[in-house]
Amino acid sequence: MNSVNKSELSEKERWLAAEFAMGVLEKDQHDQASMLYDQNVAFQHEVDTWTSRLTPMLDDVEPQMPSPAVWSQIENRLGLVDSQTPAEGFAAWWQSVNLWRGLSFGTSAVAAIALAMLIYGNPLTAPQTVPATQDLVATLTAEGAGPAMVARLDRENGHMTVLTNMQASAEHDHELWLVPQDGNPISLALVEAQGSADLQIDQAILDQLGEGATFAISVEPLGGSPTGLPTGPVIATGQLRTI
């Protein structure tokens, strides 16, 4: 995605976006627009804006009940029935982390390795300056598991909304960190294992939250890291992306 990021749209592309949102294109052009939508952010935004304008017309459509079979088929196709839920998947992974911790005589060694990889091992792109009005999103994932957290940053208001899906524990808290390219991780907040939270971000930190900025979640003692640096294993990481 984003291969033709931020390019100005031509007149022709703007019409294509409007007509795609309207749904009037014949198959070939419709498919072409659909492809462009996935590749070009400017085009995507143009289409989304049109879609949001036109959707209210659907209020005129009478709701109708689909047959109950539809939902069962959806559940079957997605394997949602009688299967491991993502939370359980996470729990299994969590247990393997605990095992790992046992083997490494405590938590800090693991954290140090994970963070060292984060800080030095990954060819992170330098956070870039972005216009202050743009929103950014990050999906924090754990290796081998689904997303543990999604975050949306409203830079203008210094406001970040996070949704989390992690294994809850009575013995630990989860701490969210900003991992700068240079220097130590900066604690942003303690986050609930399951739920949503609105975080107010200080200006000093906000200045570092550009495209490519890296977040990490570590497992900490209740109340958060006693040292101000991550002490437990890093269970999920992700980078901010401009939307």
Added chain:
Amino acid sequence: MTDARRDISAKTLEYLIGRTALGDKKAFAELYSSMAPKLFGVCFRILRDKQEAEDVLQDAFVKIWQKADRYAQGRATPVAWLSTIVRNQAIDRVRMRGKPTEQIDDHFDLPDKDPTPEQHTISGQVAKQIDLCLEELKQDHAQCVRRTYLGGWSYQQAADELKVPINTVKTWIRRSLLSLKECLGNE
């Protein structure tokens, strides 16, 4: 208790989509039960065939589950995002038929009645705004836009249905879109 289906807010939908992105099955089920009737109506209106509309609804919700994490990357409202997935799925299907939609029962050809205040909206207040903006257009242009959008018609289908030359339909729709854009603003 008021019917939750009627009052589901954009914020709630956004939350449910977010939870769905995290693999929360309950949230996904709630999203389905609150939105399926409306979205099924949208499918049926385009396809005019119950079985096909149900197939499309099914495919669309599979996509919604799979693509929920991409919702936040876009700029559409939650209702717009959901209904776009459904509409595009239905439009793909109808275009694949490769033949014009069958002759439709007469009652389908009746112009849509104006939404009454009691009629619940899926997109909140904006609905009123778009109705006001459509009123500013010439009546046949407004009808053309409304019916083409709801019917999922291509320019050609719209020309056939409305029995006007395709270039006329194109001109009407493009001109109307420009007016709507001006009237509705950017967001």
